[in-house]
Amino acid sequence: MEAMQRQDTDDAIEFSHAESVRFFAAVQAAIDEKGLQDVTQDDIIRHSGVPRTTLYRRYGGRDALLAKFLRYRFADDIAACGQLATSPAPFAERMENLIVYSIMAAHRHGWLQRELDRGLSTATIELLASAMQNASSQTLVPLLARARAEGLCRCPAPFDELQRWLLVQIFELSHRRYDTDEEAHRIVRTYVLPVLALAPTRPSIEEKIDVLYHHLMAAFPPSKSPD
Numbered sequence: 001m002e003a004m005q006r007q008d009t010d011d012a013i014e015f016s017h018a019e020s021v022r023f024f025a026a027v028q029a030a031i032d033e034k035g036l037q038d039v040t041q042d043d044i045i046r047h048s049g050v051p052r053t054t055l056y057r058r059y060g061g062r063d064a065l066l067a068k069f070l071r072y073r074f075a076d077d078i079a080a081c082g083q084l085a086t087s088p089a090p091f092a093e094r095m096e097n098l099i100v101y102s103i104m105a106a107h108r109h110g111w112l113q114r115e116l117d118r119g120l121s122t123a124t125i126e127l128l129a130s131a132m133q134n135a136s137s138q139t140l141v142p143l144l145a146r147a148r149a150e151g152l153c154r155c156p157a158p159f160d161e162l163q164r165w166l167l168v169q170i171f172e173l174s175h176r177r178y179d180t181d182e183e184a185h186r187i188v189r190t191y192v193l194p195v196l197a198l199a200p201t202r203p204s205i206e207e208k209i210d211v212l213y214h215h216l217m218a219a220f221p222p223s224k225s226p227d
Contacts, residue, residue, distance in 0.1 A: 020072070023048050027069045028111065036066065036115045037124045063127060070131035077105060081139035091143075091152045092198040098140055099166075099192060100184045102132075103173040116175050129171055136167055147198075154197035166192070 026048035030039050033047075041062050045052055059065040084098045106113040120128070141163055147153035155162055169192055178184040 023050065024069055024072050032111060035118055037121050066127055067130060071134060074131060074135055078135045078138055085139045085143045091147055092193065095143065095198060096185065096188055096193060098143065099170060099188050100181065102170045104178065104184055106174055132171060133167060152198065155195060
């Protein structure tokens with residue numbers, strides 16, 4: 001009985017930082033072996049050596065554990081995004097850099113690129129999307145909300161709708177492979193920033209002709225016909 005009570009006490013103790021590092025490294029090894037979609041709690045137990053009861057008490061079920069694993073793996077990315085969001089650069093530049101950094105996550109994390117290449121189930125997509133939403137709520141969303149409040153983002157869509165759209169774009173664009181950072185910047189400038197209306201759009205041909213016409217009329221006003 002005393003041994004069981006001691007085991008219960010041990011189970012209630014949180015992991016130290018060093019233990020967390022070792023544990024999540026074991027989770028990563030299990031994911032590398034089976035894939036995020038197919039990894040099970042048994043795989044994680046086998047790699048980590050953590051008893052099932054301890055695992056459940058500290059992390060809950062499989063999906064909750066994997067969600068915490070993703071937050072752990074993306075912690076440095078969130079910190080970097082926070083620095084980008086609060087940099088002294090102009091707002092449009094900060095937003096562009098933040099979006100590009102987000103969609104380049106798979107280039108920084110080889111394991112994530114492997115998961116994307118394997119193909120993802122709906123449940124796994126939701127798991128990754130939830131982790132991305134958690135990260136964006138700390139960096140991207142506050143920046144976008146401030147931009148709307150200050151009139152820097154002129155997109156007329158409701159904020160919740162705009163926020164969801166932007167997260168979907170980031171998630172979809174993160175599936176692509178980019179040869180260079182500049183390619184990612186070009187994609188964001190072409191397909192994302194215009195919707196946010198952060199900068200004037202390029203004038204249409206009709207608008208250019210209209211401007212040219214008015215310049216010509218000002219330079220060469222029509223002569224008045226004699227009465």
